[in-house]
Amino acid sequence: xxxxxxxxxxxxxxxxxxxxxxxxxxxxxxxxxxxxxxxxxxxxxxxxxxxxxxxxxxxxxxxxxxxxxxxxxxxxxxxxxxxxxxxxxxxxxxxxxxxxxxxxxxxxxxxxxxxxxxxxxxxxxxxxxxxxxxxxxxxxxxxxxxxxxxxxxxxxxxxxxxxxxxxxxxxxxxxxxxxxxxxxxxxxxxxxxxxxxxxxxxxxxxxxxxxxxxxxxxxxxxxxxxxxxxxxxxxxx
Amino acid sequence: xxxxxxxxxxxxxxxxxxxxxxxxxxxxxxxxxxxxxxxxxxxxxxxxxxxxxxxxxxxxxxxxxxxxxxxxxxxxxxxxxxxxxxxxxxxxxxxxxxxxxxxxxxxxxxxxxxxxxxxxxxxxxxxxxxxxxxxxxxxxxxxxxxxxxxxxxxxxxxxxxxxxxxxxxxxxxxxxxxxxxxxxxxxxxxxxxxxxxxxxxxxxxxxxxxxxxxxxxxxxxxxxxxxxxxxxxxxxxxxxxxxxxxxxxxxxxxxxxxxxxxxxxxxxxxxxxxxxxxxxxxxxxxxxxxxxxxxxxxxxxxx
Amino acid sequence: xxxxxxxxxxxxxxxxxxxxxxxxxxxxxxxxxxxxxxxxxxxxxxxxxxxxxxxxxxxxxxxxxxxxxxxxxxxxxxxxxxxxxxxxxxxxxxxxxxxxxxxxxxxxxxxxxxxxxxxxxxxxxxxxxxxxxxxxxxxxxxxxxxxxxxxxxxxxxxxxxxxxxxxxxxxxxxxxxxxxxxxxxxxxxxxxxxxxxxxxxxxxxxxxxxxxxxxxxxxxxxxxxxxxxxxxxxxxxxxxxxxxxxxxxxxxxxxxxxxxxxxxxxxxxxxxxxxxxxxxxxxxxxxxx
Numbered sequence: 001x002x003x004x005x006x007x008x009x010x011x012x013x014x015x016x017x018x019x020x021x022x023x024x025x026x027x028x029x030x031x032x033x034x035x036x037x038x039x040x041x042x043x044x045x046x047x048x049x050x051x052x053x054x055x056x057x058x059x060x061x062x063x064x065x066x067x068x069x070x071x072x073x074x075x076x077x078x079x080x081x082x083x084x085x086x087x088x089x090x091x092x093x094x095x096x097x098x099x100x101x102x103x104x105x106x107x108x109x110x111x112x113x114x115x116x117x118x119x120x121x122x123x124x125x126x127x128x129x130x131x132x133x134x135x136x137x138x139x140x141x142x143x144x145x146x147x148x149x150x151x152x153x154x155x156x157x158x159x160x161x162x163x164x165x166x167x168x169x170x171x172x173x174x175x176x177x178x179x180x181x182x183x184x185x186x187x188x189x190x191x192x193x194x195x196x197x198x199x200x201x202x203x204x205x206x207x208x209x210x211x212x213x214x215x216x217x218x219x220x221x222x223x224x225x226x227x228x229x230x231x232x233x234x235x236x237x
Numbered sequence: 238x239x240x241x242x243x244x245x246x247x248x249x250x251x252x253x254x255x256x257x258x259x260x261x262x263x264x265x266x267x268x269x270x271x272x273x274x275x276x277x278x279x280x281x282x283x284x285x286x287x288x289x290x291x292x293x294x295x296x297x298x299x300x301x302x303x304x305x306x307x308x309x310x311x312x313x314x315x316x317x318x319x320x321x322x323x324x325x326x327x328x329x330x331x332x333x334x335x336x337x338x339x340x341x342x343x344x345x346x347x348x349x350x351x352x353x354x355x356x357x358x359x360x361x362x363x364x365x366x367x368x369x370x371x372x373x374x375x376x377x378x379x380x381x382x383x384x385x386x387x388x389x390x391x392x393x394x395x396x397x398x399x400x401x402x403x404x405x406x407x408x409x410x411x412x413x414x415x416x417x418x419x420x421x422x423x424x425x426x427x428x429x430x431x432x433x434x435x436x437x438x439x440x441x442x443x444x445x446x447x448x449x450x451x452x453x454x455x456x457x458x459x460x461x462x463x464x465x466x467x468x469x470x471x472x473x474x475x476x477x478x479x480x481x482x483x484x485x486x487x488x489x490x491x492x493x494x495x496x497x498x499x500x501x502x503x504x505x506x507x508x509x510x511x512x513x514x515x516x517x518x519x520x521x522x523x524x525x526x527x528x529x530x531x532x533x534x535x536x537x538x539x540x
Numbered sequence: 541x542x543x544x545x546x547x548x549x550x551x552x553x554x555x556x557x558x559x560x561x562x563x564x565x566x567x568x569x570x571x572x573x574x575x576x577x578x579x580x581x582x583x584x585x586x587x588x589x590x591x592x593x594x595x596x597x598x599x600x601x602x603x604x605x606x607x608x609x610x611x612x613x614x615x616x617x618x619x620x621x622x623x624x625x626x627x628x629x630x631x632x633x634x635x636x637x638x639x640x641x642x643x644x645x646x647x648x649x650x651x652x653x654x655x656x657x658x659x660x661x662x663x664x665x666x667x668x669x670x671x672x673x674x675x676x677x678x679x680x681x682x683x684x685x686x687x688x689x690x691x692x693x694x695x696x697x698x699x700x701x702x703x704x705x706x707x708x709x710x711x712x713x714x715x716x717x718x719x720x721x722x723x724x725x726x727x728x729x730x731x732x733x734x735x736x737x738x739x740x741x742x743x744x745x746x747x748x749x750x751x752x753x754x755x756x757x758x759x760x761x762x763x764x765x766x767x768x769x770x771x772x773x774x775x776x777x778x779x780x781x782x783x784x785x786x787x788x789x790x791x792x793x794x795x796x797x798x799x800x801x802x803x804x805x806x807x808x809x810x811x812x813x814x815x816x817x818x819x820x821x822x823x824x825x826x827x828x829x
Contacts, residue, residue, distance in 0.1 A: 267633060315813075317817065318816050321775055325767045325768070325775070326771070326816050328764070328767060329771075329809040332805065333805075333806055333810070336805055339802070455760070456760065460577065460637075467634065467637050468637065501645050501648060501649065503641065503644065504641040504642050505645070507638065507640075507641035508623060508641055511634040511638045512634075512638070515634040516634075
């Protein structure tokens with residue numbers, strides 16, 4: 001579904017991604033695990049068109065994404081739930097969701113999806129008129145997920161959805177991730193929280209210092225080692 | 238010949254107001270108050286030579302002192318805000334100063350004539366230069382000696398710790414604070430220094446034109462003041478002087494043959510320059526290249 | 541007491557137009573984080589076009605206002621393309637300096653094409669003031685305030701109820717997230733810039749129609765009033781721009797009455813300093829909108 005081939009992305013002279021190749025299969029949950037600064041967020045921003053890669057290709061359902069604007073990429077069916085959630089703090093929950101459907105033009109379908117989101121996330125329904133900045137961290141994360149879903153993506157990207165959330169909330173977020181996937185959404189998520197991610201992933205990669213260092217299914221590598229490398233990177237520096 | 242002398246005089250005066258903005262911009266602050274300090278310098282020096290009969294040099298120093306003191310006082314409240322807020326606050330200050338002089342009357346009789354500032358009529362007969370027999374060339378030399386002294390001081394400051402501190406604040410306030418730099422002190426110091434330099438500029442301007450009016454000191458002048466260092470680039474004070482030469486010499490005088498329509502091209506060329514060189518004509522990379530060219534690469538500070 | 545009420549009424553009337561000028565700055569600043577120094581000159585070009593249509597073609601009030609709005613938006617397009625679109629995101633000071641250069645340029649064009657200092661603008665209303673219990677109310681000023689209020693209501697509706705408004709608010713509060721939702725900040729910014737120029741043109745037209753004239757100084761005047769009103773209300777806040785505009789109008793008319801004309805602007809600037817000092821406001825675009 002998504003094929004990232006040998007992508008190099010740099011900030012000035014500094015290469016954050018040094019030739020990364022990963023793939024996300026249709027209908028599956030794919031995870032990319034790695035420590036801070038390994039290039040996880042850079043990869044997400046490159047796939048969504050916020051950053052331009054120096055070289056490499058990114059194909060989504062056979063179509064090249066490199067060179068397209070973020071807006072065109074959303075229109076093709078890829079949506080990102082950004083790191084730190086980034087809700088629109090001064091807009092109401094309902095308006096946040098409407099903004100997520102910005103590129104869609106049929107009001108009736110948008111309204112139906114809005115109802116579906118409120119069904120899936122009852123907490124958001126309770127707070128529909130409240131401004132998003134007043135929500136708790138977990139609620140904001142749910143709002144960010146729901147907002148991304150409002151664009152009807154076929155592939156949902158998630159950048160560290162567990163960041164800064166309490167363990168119970170993290171469990172709830174991952175339960176939602178599994179649910180969404182069961183309902184047919186393909187998911188590609190980057191995480192540091194290897195323990196939770198391995199529970200839901202069908203396939204996972206390890207990324208360290210801008211390079212993919214492992215690819216396989218959960219169980220192929222001892223969880224302790226994954227956790228170790230996801231938090232700290234491997235010893236070889 | 239006289240035309241070029243007069244042009245060089247204008248360039249010298251504008252260099253001073255540009256340099257006054259340069260010091261402030263180094264700390265990351267965009268101030269539109271410089272025309273106000275310039276006005277204060279002009280009126281103070283004019284009153285001292287005309288009404289009190291002082292020599293120009295002490296009057297010039299006093300003008301710098303008063304303008305610097307006002308800048309110091311304004312600096313404290315104004316520098317609590319930054320960005321657009323500071324732009325608006327300093328614009329308001331500059332306009333308040335202009336309005337003050339618009340309403341300011343202080344005339345005394347001297348030799349049967351009443352002299353001194355007279356509100357909207359302005360302040361006429363600031364005739365220190367002609368009365369003391371200065372030729373155009375003498376005035377030009379006087380102006381450029383002051384410019385030279387200010388440039389030398391700025392150059393020395395830029396190479397000392399003080400310059401590094403100013404730039405540190407301009408580049409990243411949080412990091413500067415973490416290094417133990419007192420942000421308010423640095424910003425107020427820069428504002429004060431800018432006030433002193435603008436005061437010198439105003440003092441010279443008053444005696445150069447002999448007749449000042451409130452509308453000489455409006456937002457247009459204030460914006461020119463910040464346009465010079467930004468167009469020139471912030472890596473050295475020379476950039477500011479280059480920008481004054483570019484704007485006053487090349488664009489305004491050089492395009493005079495176009496007659497009334499020159500401002501159209503003037504605007505277009507500044508926009509073009511800003512688009513091609515968003516970090517100024519003499520940006521850090523160019524400065525470094527020039528240094529290498531003159532065989533001083535690596536000797537001085539890098540960047 | 542009667543004087544105070546009368547001054548306050550007069551102040552609210554002109555304050556409506558100030559509020560539109562302040563909104564012009566706030567809208568641009570909210571989505572672009574930039575200061576457009578050519579704003580007053582853009583308004584001036586519009587007003588001169590309106591005055592020219594009135595003088596040369598004999599157009600009436602509505603025609604002149606339409607000409608003013610059209611030319612203000614066209615001039616805005618010119619400034620946006622030249623100063624704000626091409627320059628990279630980081631170069632906000634370069635954009636400001638560029639817009640300063642264009643300010644000079646536009647004012648020069650206006651002065652060259654129409655060299656007299658003053659031109660007639662069609663009057664908003666020539667009806668006599670209404671008198672009531674010692675208070676007087678000028679119908680033209682009332683009309684100005686009413687139109688300004690209507691424009692603000694329309695703006696509020698646009699921001700709250702339309703797809704464009706939703707996108708603009710998204711860009712103003714979280715630009716990165718807006719891009720991830722498929723919104724293109726550059727496009728929204730351009731559209732908002734032109735809308736701001738249109739509002740500025742409308743404010744200028746109302747003021748010129750009350751004065752029945754426009755002078756070359758109007759551009760500078762409009763820019764100062766807009767900046768001061770915006771800052772009084774708190775930079776970036778949309779309701780703040782409205783409140784700031786009204787407050788500026790009321791303060792000015794009272795200061796002029798009680799202290800004299802020469803104090804009018806000085807009092808306003810003094811108050812501005814006080815507000816900046818105590819509120820120590822941060823630039824938080826469009827919060828509480």
